[in-house]
Amino acid sequence: MMTVRRSDATRAAILEAARERFASDGYERATIRAIARDAGIDPSMVMRYYGNKEKLFAAASEIEIGLPDLGAVPARHLGVVLVTHFLERWEHDEALTAMLRVGVTNEAGAARVQAIFAQQVGPVARGVCPDPADAPRRAALVSSQILGMALARYVLRLPPAVEMTPEEIVAWLGPTVQRYLTAEEP
Incomplete structure (x- = not known):
């Protein structure tokens, strides 16, 4: 033992x-x-x-994003729920920040980040977007917002991004992520 x-x-x-x-x-x-x-x-x-x-x-680099059960979440609240979840994870999980750092400097790291988001965000987009064939593109757009804020706040530590409260970030990004997931067209 x-x-x-x-x-x-x-x-x-x-x-x-x-x-x-x-x-x-x-x-x-x-x-x-x-x-x-x-x-x-x-x-x-x-x-x-x-x-x-x-x-x-x-x-x-085996990281489980640990998305919450979104089945009970009304479709109109998915953006807010996802942004809130990712912010909470990044605030308390240095492994995600480490993976992002490696992902922007290394081809293998980038491939790992791509796989994690494709495997874990892709199904969310596929389940709610108007055209499931468009899910990969929408998942990429969602990932661009989530990863962009994470890069600005946790890696580059841009002062305005660091100074924002989680509530402010959710208020700004939630509607954008929501639109990427559920809007008929841009």
């Missing part, structure tokens, strides 16, 4: 160190040695659990 717990703790330490290192150094400059040092373990343990840097990055 103790081995399982130690193994889980080691994996968690590696993933936390990897997320931080990939965020601060980018994919290319982050090294297995640096990640192992940050996790307080031997580099061979990183290789034992993850095999190589690419597999470690894939594991470290």
Whole structure:
């Protein structure tokens, strides 16, 4: 039993160190040695659990957005609910900010962010937009608003974006996200 717990703790330490290192150094400059040092373990343990840097990055960037159950939300409130959810996640989850940093500096990181949003925002758009065939485009528009604000507020730390309250951000972005999801045409 103790081995399982130690193994889980080691994996968690590696993933936390990897997320931080990939965020601060980018994919290319982050090294297995640096990640192992940050996790307080031997580099061979990183290789034992993850095999190589690419597999470690894939594991470290496995992020569940955790969208709320939108089935009970009236369609006219989806924009506000989604923006509120994402703001709450970004305020309390450094992993999302780390992933965004890597996503803007690295091709593999960008692909990971694309996949996360396509897999998790795409179905929302498909379920509510007037033409389900248009769902990918609408999901991309929603993502542009969410990721754009996250980049401005949490990565670039633009003072006006940082100074806005979550309520102000929701009031500004909610209607835009709503329009992207449910409007017949622009």
